[in-house]
Amino acid sequence: MRYQNTLILKKAFLTLVIALLSIIMLFPLAWMLSASLKLPTKVFTSPIEWIPKNPQWSNFSFVWSSGEVPFSRNFLNSIIVTVISLFGTLIVCSMAAYAFSKISFKGNTVVFLLYLATMMIPSQVTLVPRFMIMRWLHLSDTLMALIIPSVFNIVAMFTLRQSFNSIPNDILESVWIDGAGHLRTFTSIVLPMSGPALISAGILAFVRSWNDYMNPLIFINSERKFTATLAIKNYLNVDGQPRYDLAMTASIISLIPIIVLFTLVQKYYFQGIATTGMKE
């Protein structure tokens, strides 16, 4: 009994320590939430007014629907880019992963190594050529400029290949003997058996697209086509003035999909980055 009490005490104490530390970690985000509900004149007060006296819920409707380009437009752009990239990545990368993992053909290893080798090269090296290619393909300043390149995700391909490798070939061979081809085994055996791997690769792709900053910055010019991530910056200069209240509101809105996604599927994501997805 005495021993058990000490255990509970220890558990409570450690929880308290962790809670205190998480206050430091969450401080900027709590401030963000608080500022998003304030009047511009009340954003910076001393001492900090954590719970606004007159919460300005209208900040949200203002950011969402007012202005030359309402934030809802940018938010929708982000949804379009992210969702198409997500499914594109899963289709393209799982097909490649299947070829690498389950089909033995001439050049299999060579092509795989060529893919892997490019992981060492920072994306900034290819920045200028990609900018030119987008111009030549007339994709500059379109959402397609963000979607198409993001679909070729070597990390996702690598993760999925690892997962497909763990499916024993015997299962597939029994189907091949029945005369079924690779397309059948791919769609009706390998994909259904790889649910968790597909989900974790999908979440990684989602976060990457949603939070991407450099590509929209370079490939998108017109504000109507900005993604949410890029558009947040606009509120730092509203008629020459930084509007922190609105910037925080837009930030909170852009965080919602990510937080919702994580509370739903955090298990898969943490498995995903803990196993193979070392690089963001």
Add this chain to the structure above:
Amino acid sequence: MNMTQRTRNTIVGYLFLTPSLIGYVVFLAFPIVFSLIISFTNWDLISGLKNIKFVGFDNFIKMYRDVNVTKALKNNIIFAVTTVPMTIFIALFFAVLLNNKIYCKRMFRLFYFIPYITSITAVSVVWLAMFNPSSGPINTILRSIGVAKPPAWISSPHTALLSIIIVSIWMGIGFCMVLYLAALQNIPVSYYEAAELDGTTELGKFIHITLPLLSSTTFMLFITRLITSFEVFGIISVMTGGGPVKSTTVLVYEIYIQSFQYYKFGYASAIAWLLFFIIFTVTVLQWVGQKKWVHE
């Protein structure tokens, strides 16, 4: 159908690879070769491809004398050698804490992780406000506890880089922590039980069991975080624009400026290859060095 199984497999294999091969060639392989070639030219967008001229190693020699590039490189190195160890150290501390029996473990894990999944612009705008020298929350708190002259943070060339480092550490902790947590769960409890029988202290257990068994994770984190820290760009682009007086400029920021403000595509690509060379060297050195301290 006289095709052998082998030929058929090759055709099917490449059919499965076609979509990714197109992407690979158009958005990776070709741009890499292209970038390498133009780094030896004077190409800029304004005079166009017609007037492109090979200039040998001129861009690389110019880089060596360019104060902006050397400043960026210096900042990059300071940034990397402070951010990476601090992030990993704090993350390890948090992971070890979270690995105990505590209440609401999953909630706290998500709390620590949120900064990492928050977009770079949201992070930057909130920290811009945090660091506001006259009325930002950090200096408000510092003044209320009696600091008469709190630092000017991103507004001063002396503290701007430090501010960027603080934000990056704050952002990176969650990611490293999650990897450490996963690795901690793989350490068999029996190791600790055996140590307890020998009367080892908590600290002894940490130094002799936990640390060595986490060394391969630490190694992976060092490599990936170092690469990431040499590629830092977003926070700097939103928060400081490389200033004040170039005190926070980094290589990627210079690449960006040279490419899309001055349109000096040749020179920008040369800087990008310098970045590759640094990342490559650092990674190779770490692989060589890992034998000395990574426990398998």
